Amino acid sequence: MKNNLENLFNPKLIAIVGASETKGKIGNSIAKNILELGFQGEVFFVNPKYEKLFEKKCYASLSDIKKEIDLAIIIIPAKFVDTIVDDAKNVKNFIVISAGFAETGKKGQKREDALLKISKKNKVNILGPNCLGLIVPKIKLNASFAGGLPKDGCVAFVSQSGALAVAIMDIAKKENIKFSHIISIGNKMQIDEIAMIKYLGNDDSVKVIAMYLEGIKNGKKFIKIAQKVSQKKPIIILKAGKSEKSQKAITSHTGSLVGSDKIVDTAFSKARIIRAKNLEEFFILIKLFSNFNLVNNPKTVIVTNAGGPGVLATDNFQNKSVKLAEFSKKTKKQFRILLPPESSVENPIDLLGDASDIRYQKILEVLDNEDIGNIICLMTAQDQTPTEKIAEVIVNFSKKSLKNIIPVFIGGEKIKKALEILNKNNIPNFSFPKDAVDALNRSYELQVMNYEKNNSKMKTDFDNVLDKNQDKEFVSQIVSSVKKNNRKILLFGEAGEVMKKYGIPVVNFINLAPNEKIHSEIDFPIVLKVDSDKVLHKTDKQGLILGIKNMDELDESLKKIRNNFSRENVIIQPMIEYEAELILGLKRDPIFGAVLVYGLGGIYTEVFKMVDFLLLPLSKNEIKRNIENSKIGFLFKKTRGKKVGDIEELTDLLFNFALLAKDQKEIKEIDINPLLIDKKGKLLAVDIKVIL
């Protein structure tokens, strides 16, 4: 399969089925793109209507060519596609441009299913259907109906939207972005985002993988493959579909399945994928990652010939991981000698409005020996500013220095020539300080992530623990018996057992059968609650009584509850004094599988949504790091000499919870609410809902 894709993306013999000489037809655009832009391979035309096309022989069918064809491009009505593909035994790779498949509804879906079946049977690769095609600038191949050939470079762009690919090529020219591939995956019937990440991950001509996606098909495999590839090269994805509204738009657009956006965020972060927040940021990130070094050192210096923009650039460092560098006294002294007395020798370094290229150069030379990672080089074209010479200073510096030097020339016409110099040398300008700072920050955060990853054992402790777990079977039996009783929800007694078997600490409780008397010693104050799968909101239905202080109150309360719920068990629990109230939950996502949700509980849970997510598989290392960076991370850090909870304990608990989610697939949903951190810092599940 790997070799096969190699022929798809680097073909020597190409056939065009449905080529046309009629202007305005897609079959014409594609044929001309392949013929006229410099592709050096052999090209064949297939169209039973013609003897000749573009002054070359035209074949009636693919098999008539009597040669092994590397790639056939299909541009004929949808209903004929499957036969054409099935009959062509001399072709292993197809691009199906034709629309009229799954994107059009049920009938089209059937057509697509049939095509997929053929592709499996004949072991062929199909890009599309319903796609724009493929462009590989290095071999001057434009096998698409988008005009022109972008510059050859190191960015592979994969798009689920053909129109967006066209627009991106157009903007890229302006922004001097250069491509190794532009690939429209259309309905991604067979060659999907996973196949693309895998293939492009192994192609050394690709430095950055950039994707526009509307949906992800197989979440788990996607994460697994992306995790591997993102160790080697950055993967930048613009994923549409953040809001309910836009999920609607997607449904009518390609019919993809879309999971909740927060889960996508979690998956991307797990796979170390850089998610572009919008189209604008997408370009900015591609520019940074394809042209500059990854940011290992967060210390950044701003050099400017204008105070105002310097201040504005500084503002952008708020709440960032990249930081403004501080200079030593010695360094400041050096600056002082090189600069006019009115200059600021703090960071930002203000070279003043009359700064020459020499002044820039001298300061850069000093900075080259400092412990910094990045230099943001601001310039506005003032009266006497030698803009082109300053651009050249930057170009020369970048050639000999390992530091990232990011030009932010602010202006229009006056800086045009300077930008040309920068572009020619693959040092793209960032139009605004914010863009440069944000992008540097994203790059550094990725590095930090990778760094930690490489230093932790990558294997998931998961597989090790699994077999040791003796109680898996016991829990499965509880679940089965509940199902047998036609219940969807476990009783608290059952849920408590399940948790305990998986090592999740549950509050002590006494489970009283109807009419059963209290035998044990009771430690007041306590809580009484009815144990029923039907009473979802215990408070509303008077099935919950808090703060019972003595035996008399207990008797009275028990009577009261049993009056309302005569056939149910009653649970007696101690009132727990606590330091913090958490929640912990499990949901099943159709794309990404088990999703663990944990965060701050209590009355503000739904208002502030202070929750984080985890996706399986998980190692304890990963869980711990996730907690540290989570919204409740502060509970596990010392503040004023004290911390609320123990991170190791929550790590173990989440790990066990993940095991439970992995083993017990019949369980669809769990809510542990509250999960308390008691006064001694211990975790304790107090109420538990398990839904099958």
Add this chain to the structure above:
Amino acid sequence: MKNNLENLFNPKLIAIVGASETKGKIGNSIAKNILELGFQGEVFFVNPKYEKLFEKKCYASLSDIKKEIDLAIIIIPAKFVDTIVDDAKNVKNFIVISAGFAETGKKGQKREDALLKISKKNKVNILGPNCLGLIVPKIKLNASFAGGLPKDGCVAFVSQSGALAVAIMDIAKKENIKFSHIISIGNKMQIDEIAMIKYLGNDDSVKVIAMYLEGIKNGKKFIKIAQKVSQKKPIIILKAGKSEKSQKAITSHTGSLVGSDKIVDTAFSKARIIRAKNLEEFFILIKLFSNFNLVNNPKTVIVTNAGGPGVLATDNFQNKSVKLAEFSKKTKKQFRILLPPESSVENPIDLLGDASDIRYQKILEVLDNEDIGNIICLMTAQDQTPTEKIAEVIVNFSKKSLKNIIPVFIGGEKIKKALEILNKNNIPNFSFPKDAVDALNRSYELQVMNYEKNNSKMKTDFDNVLDKNQDKEFVSQIVSSVKKNNRKILLFGEAGEVMKKYGIPVVNFINLAPNEKIHSEIDFPIVLKVDSDKVLHKTDKQGLILGIKNMDELDESLKKIRNNFSRENVIIQPMIEYEAELILGLKRDPIFGAVLVYGLGGIYTEVFKMVDFLLLPLSKNEIKRNIENSKIGFLFKKTRGKKVGDIEELTDLLFNFALLAKDQKEIKEIDINPLLIDKKGKLLAVDIKVIL
């Protein structure tokens, strides 16, 4: 003064002091800009070194001209400026370009003080010093050393940074932004942001006031003037100095005083100023507000010829006040007739990749009759897209329709000609969907704000209440006596009295003197705390005992506290059961005066910073609206049939608190923490710290 500024910004007779024929000198650039760009007034040169300059007579001094000069531009070394200004009795308006004043340190500050004194004495206006100058395209006046003359338009741009003004002019040309004024206020010794807002507010040629500011001098007056002007025209401000770091940069840049950034946000929102988050957004907002109608109807439609960008645009509507419009069945039917079957007739309306200008036009015609406010017109240049014709459709539509039609053409070279057509007709393109949606949203939020404002009585209830307040004097006496005792902090007993006098409900408490016995009936459980101005953290020092349940425990606890604090009073308070824990505070800001801070209290206060701010003066209406939109607004809305607190009660409390802040200027800081909402929904101050 108003007339005087009129002559400064619309001069007929101009004198240039320090004009020069030497290339590269500022005096040369300015002289040439005034002479060569079409200014029709009379120009005089002053320079004792020359007889003639630019083939015109050159005067030795301003008074030698023997005419009333509207505007003199001073470009001579700083030390000579005061004498020149003082001697020129025939000049009422000056621009002092010269640097070397307050921005350079103490010596310069003195020089600036002297100049200010002269300006007051002689009743003259001075723009600057240390500024770039002034440009008024309408009269073809470029009295600055920035080259060129921007197009005449309706945007007045005022900048505290000269270099930024130059860069902005350069970008503006590219973005087709047209100016009524470009004004560099430099050190804003006399003509500051307030004077500019006032003047430009009254100038009918100005539609939008745009400013770059690094500091604000007189916060209260600034808000007052801006509140008036922002009723008439939008004020967009890019205010630098968000972070500690950048405040440092400002100090070394212009020596402005900078208040905390959150307070600036509050002030701007109070004055209905639109704050641009960064330079990029600044341009986008200027583009929207200068070329489009203010957004009164939030319903927005996306029309697109490309699915992907349509989905991305939809994503940008998340958490916005502008909304995607929903179409009626009837409307959808109309679209269905006009569009190919594969088109989406939901919002976004997908016209498909082969959309012609006619298809755009037909859909727009339908939309013109719908109840919507804005149309975002997306276009990517696909194979056959008639980009220029589509631009023309938009131009024609905008001429006859009252709806805002915002073009978002995505691309580079391929859309260039289309953009030229749009620009020529003052319909600027937005490069990315996000930019258009964000800007529309800002415009709508401003309108909503204004609308509410106009419908509420603008007078502050404040002044009405003031005289009725009988207890002002009593509180002043408490404060005086504390000061007399050389204390900085009020005892709880005192603070409680202060609050009560101003109608702020305080928890019941008994104030026991040292050795005093308990006489009254006690309702347990209670809290004991020592009342001392020295014990700031009561918990740390064992001066606080919670949850005392009976008389025995009380005796024991009282003994314990008195052991540690023998000379202090002890406060007995009931333990309050509560629904929510708030905080309320007062700080004094050097720029904006009294700042009220209120929000969520409890253990997470400092972690989540769920607080909002209020600046004086305040009306109850304004307070109420602020609470509604605050981070604790949810506490006062019904959720599941229940609300935690009463908004009227908190409104009254905050209003009284504001009165206290206004009356008692000796009080520098107050912390009410916690301010509880008890089980009945009543507010109650439980601990109070008042600092003088």
